[in-house]
Amino acid sequence: EVQLVESGGGLVQPGGSLRLSCATSGFTFSSYEMNWVRQAPGKGLEWISQISSGGNIIYYADPVKGRFTISRDNAKSSLYLQMNSLRAEDTALYYCARSYCTGASCYRDSWGQGTLVTVSS
Amino acid sequence: QSVLTQSPSMSAAPGQKVTISCSGTSSNIGSHYVSWYQQLPGTAPKVLIYDNNKRPSGIPDRFSGSKSGTSATLGITGLQTGDEADYYCGVWDSSLSAWVFGGGTKLTVL
Numbered sequence: 712e713v714q715l716v717e718s719g720g721g722l723v724q725p726g727g728s729l730r731l732s733c734a735t736s737g738f739t740f741s742s743y744e745m746n747w748v749r750q751a752p753g754k755g756l757e758w759i760s761q762i763s764s765g766g767n768i769i770y771y772a773d774p775v776k777g778r779f780t781i782s783r784d785n786a787k788s789s790l791y792l793q794m795n796s797l798r799a800e801d802t803a804l805y806y807c808a809r810s811y812c813t814g815a816s817c818y819r820d821s822w823g824q825g826t827l828v829t830v831s832s
Numbered sequence: 833q834s835v836l837t838q839s840p841s842m843s844a845a846p847g848q849k850v851t852i853s854c855s856g857t858s859s860n861i862g863s864h865y866v867s868w869y870q871q872l873p874g875t876a877p878k879v880l881i882y883d884n885n886k887r888p889s890g891i892p893d894r895f896s897g898s899k900s901g902t903s904a905t906l907g908i909t910g911l912q913t914g915d916e917a918d919y920y921c922g923v924w925d926s927s928l929s930a931w932v933f934g935g936g937t938k939l940t941v942l
Binding site for chain 1: 865879924928
């Protein structure tokens with residue numbers, strides 16, 4: 712069974728930093744592209760970053776470029792998100808999601824339960 | 833403001849059919865495959881449709897997807913109260929080099 716378990720969320724002051732982790736099991740982590748997606752309270756889904764299976768191709772959404780860094784450790788089957796210069800608008804539930812790629816496209820087929828990040832003074 | 837446009841809310845009676853639309857541009861829906869996600873209250877999203885019209889195993893055939901030009905549609909037939917959820921379209925955007933979600937449609941089954 713595919714499992715994704717996020718951790719590392721919490722309360723942080725504006726301007727602070729936080730590192731999220733996503734521990735995975737039940738699949739060959741090193742073969743899959745991975746994502747971070749967030750959801751602000753009462754709002755919709757917002758994709759924020761994606762990393763290729765080998766870690767060499769990375770994309771970010773504009774709101775987090777230059778502040779967030781996605782990374783992975785294939786030996787530990789884990790995904791990370793380093794978040795710096797946090798702002799109130801970064802307050803959200805952060806999901807780790809796996810990409811499943813068919814011959815035509817990649818879609819987000821497995822999701823964790825999320826870890827809550829609250830940015831407030 | 834989402835790159836993909838969805839109606840914020842819809843409602844229908846049990847047993848009826850609904851269609852949820854997702855409007856984009858040539859750089860996203862017009863040139864890439866669309867997937868659809870269901871988010872039940874308090875839970876993580878779940879994929880319903882991928883590659884415009886394919887269903888993952890375990891998804892009932894009451895759910896269907898289609899695409900025409902720069903718009904995509906999710907259809908749900910035989911509505912059940914358990915279908916009350918938020919529904920999101922998602923697709924890669926070549927101009928942004930980013931994955932984008934629609935703003936979501938809240939479906940109420942009355």
